[in-house]
Amino acid sequence: MKVYAGKGVFPGIAFGAAWLLKRQEFVVDESSSVSPEAEWALFQAAKKRTDEELAAIYEKTKAEIGEEDANIIDVQRMILEDGDFLEAVEDLIKNESCRAAHAVAKAGKQFADFFAGLEDPYMKARSADMADVSHRIVGLLLDRRESFTLHEPSVVVADDLSPSETLQLDKKLIRAFVTRRGSTNSHTAILARTFKIPSLVQAEIPLDDDMDGKAMAVDGHKGAVYLEPDEETRNRLETLQGRDEEERRGLERMRGLPTVTGSGRKVELFANIGGVEDMTAALNEDAEGIGLFRSEFLYLGREGPPGEEEQFNAYRGVAEGMAGRKVVIRTMDIGADKQADWLGLEEEANPALGYRAIRICFDRPDLFRTQLRAIYRASSFGTIAVMFPMISSLWELRLCRKTAEEVRQELSGEGIKTGDVEMGIMIETPAAALCAGELAREADFFSVGTNDLTQYTLAIDRQNEKLGRFMDTHHPALLRLLEMTVEGAHKAGIWAGICGELAADPEMTGTLVEMGYDELSVSPAFILGTRKRIREMQ
Numbered sequence: 001m002k003v004y005a006g007k008g009v010f011p012g013i014a015f016g017a018a019w020l021l022k023r024q025e026f027v028v029d030e031s032s033s034v035s036p037e038a039e040w041a042l043f044q045a046a047k048k049r050t051d052e053e054l055a056a057i058y059e060k061t062k063a064e065i066g067e068e069d070a071n072i073i074d075v076q077r078m079i080l081e082d083g084d085f086l087e088a089v090e091d092l093i094k095n096e097s098c099r100a101a102h103a104v105a106k107a108g109k110q111f112a113d114f115f116a117g118l119e120d121p122y123m124k125a126r127s128a129d130m131a132d133v134s135h136r137i138v139g140l141l142l143d144r145r146e147s148f149t150l151h152e153p154s155v156v157v158a159d160d161l162s163p164s165e166t167l168q169l170d171k172k173l174i175r176a177f178v179t180r181r182g183s184t185n186s187h188t189a190i191l192a193r194t195f196k197i198p199s200l201v202q203a204e205i206p207l208d209d210d211m212d213g214k215a216m217a218v219d220g221h222k223g224a225v226y227l228e229p230d231e232e233t234r235n236r237l238e239t240l241q242g243r244d245e246e247e248r249r250g251l252e253r254m255r256g257l258p259t260v261t262g263s264g265r266k267v268e269l270f271a272n273i274g275g276v277e278d279m280t281a282a283l284n285e286d287a288e289g290i291g292l293f294r295s296e297f298l299y300l301g302r303e304g305p306p307g308e309e310e311q312f313n314a315y316r317g318v319a320e321g322m323a324g325r326k327v328v329i330r331t332m333d334i335g336a337d338k339q340a341d342w343l344g345l346e347e348e349a350n351p352a353l354g355y356r357a358i359r360i361c362f363d364r365p366d367l368f369r370t371q372l373r374a375i376y377r378a379s380s381f382g383t384i385a386v387m388f389p390m391i392s393s394l395w396e397l398r399l400c401r402k403t404a405e406e407v408r409q410e411l412s413g414e415g416i417k418t419g420d421v422e423m424g425i426m427i428e429t430p431a432a433a434l435c436a437g438e439l440a441r442e443a444d445f446f447s448v449g450t451n452d453l454t455q456y457t458l459a460i461d462r463q464n465e466k467l468g469r470f471m472d473t474h475h476p477a478l479l480r481l482l483e484m485t486v487e488g489a490h491k492a493g494i495w496a497g498i499c500g501e502l503a504a505d506p507e508m509t510g511t512l513v514e515m516g517y518d519e520l521s522v523s524p525a526f527i528l529g530t531r532k533r534i535r536e537m538q
């Protein structure tokens with residue numbers, strides 16, 4: 001037996017035969033082309049076929065899995081039309097006499113490396129999409145294709161998996177994913193969570209050909225993969241698997257039940273989403289509302305900001321989809337780890353302490369007002385609340401409210417109907433928690449972003465992996481700030497929730513509910529588990 005460590009992205013135990021994804025190494029002809037025009041025509045034809053293939057995978061995924069996952073393929077179709085990428089290929093073919101396959105391989109690698117080097121985890125994850133698209137075009141140009149056929153229940157092992165590779169595999173036969181690269185934010189990780197497939201990323205596993213077909217077991221709780229597990233390990237993991245299944249069955253019984261403690265106290269159990277496409281998961285997992293719509297994802301990975309109409313459609317889609325249940329839209333939180341190139345932000349020595357979120361919005365009223373217009377317009381199609389990120393001072397809250405009111409009046413002057421929009425703030429800085437009493441008198445609600453509140457309270461950059469052992473998410477200082485926040489809110493008669501990761505921490509559910517929090521907003525996959533723990537409370 002051999003054991004390798006990795007990072008679990010969906011907890012659970014799985015057994016299967018190792019299935020090694022052997023991506024074909026294409027050898028491209030690097031000699032100069034005879035006719036750049038002919039090579040350009042070859043590229044255009046391969047690009048067209050690639051788009052047709054991706055469109056077919058899109059349809060297949062939509063029919064078999066759902067539109068939300070199929071949209072992943074749309075990202076690749078967009079990359080295929082990316083102006084910078086096409087320009088780079090054209091330049092290589094026409095000005096440097098590269099053959100089509102050579103040009104695509106070269107430009108594809110350049111762009112994939114560029115994405116891989118970016119800080120923003122979303123953009124970083126686009127590296128796999130870029131590599132995947134260029135690999136597909138080169139495969140077509142060289143007339144060489146890969147096989148994605150699984151023959152038995154399998155643990156898919158790969159250096160990295162691109163979304164289209166993942167989607168071409170037969171879901172019924174996938175027991176687990178194990179990849180050497182990939183982040184918890186990568187599409188494969190997101191898909192693994194959507195399909196609830198135990199999976200590891202960043203696994204320290206060699207890709208030896210002779211492991212193909214051998215028995216493998218994956219422990220997604222602990223982050224371990226076992227090649228040819230011995231009997232004792234197998235038995236131990238089977239017991240754990242049985243326990244997981246029992247727990248899952250238990251959780252299914254939570255569906256449709258109210259989130260109340262034994263003594264009858266109601267807690268709102270909402271979901272965090274990053275876009276319209278996550279709403280299905282929120283509804284499937286029985287979310288009672290959306291407690292955090294991270295609207296900034298609409299702004300990332302593109303060449304400019306989304307316009308009012310595009311945003312309106314997104315917000316309206318979620319408001320209508322949630323059918324009257326509350327949807328809390330957070331205004332864009334760009335900056336720090338979420339960079340949008342089109343904003344042209346300068347590099348900062350301390351980005352986490354820098355120019356982000358509401359601080360950018362105040363300097364860019366064009367962006368801020370456009371977003372508020374879209375939110376207000378969507379507010380007549382459901383129950384929408386808006387919340388402002390990274391607030392530290394009362395004047396900031398006042399300026400947010402003033403701007404929002406101006407926008408509302410502007411719309412009303414144009415004869416556009418708006419609904420009642422609650423206006424809250426995120427409590428993410430120690431300053432906001434310490435001044436909760438004053439802020440609560442002028443806000444409609446609080447939602448604590450414990451991810452940032454922890455980083456700012458403990459002076460620990462949440463992106464810095466080296467600081468893991470200092471990152472104590474249960475630190476007494478943080479708990480005191482959490483208490484002050486909810487006390488300040490209740491004294492002023494407003495509600496308080498938590499939308500940071502702490503809201504889903506099983507060890508903290510009891511403490512947070514006892515502190516008096518009225519709402520917990522968690523990733524869709526954690527809704528039923530959180531409901532169970534709340535219902536088990538006194």
Ligand code: PEP
Binds near residue numbers: 428448451452500
């Ligand atoms: C938080 O800081 O806890 C939060 C929910 O916001 P984000 O993780 O998007 O910064």
Ligand code: MG
Binds near residue numbers: 389428449451452
């Ligand atoms: Mg935050």
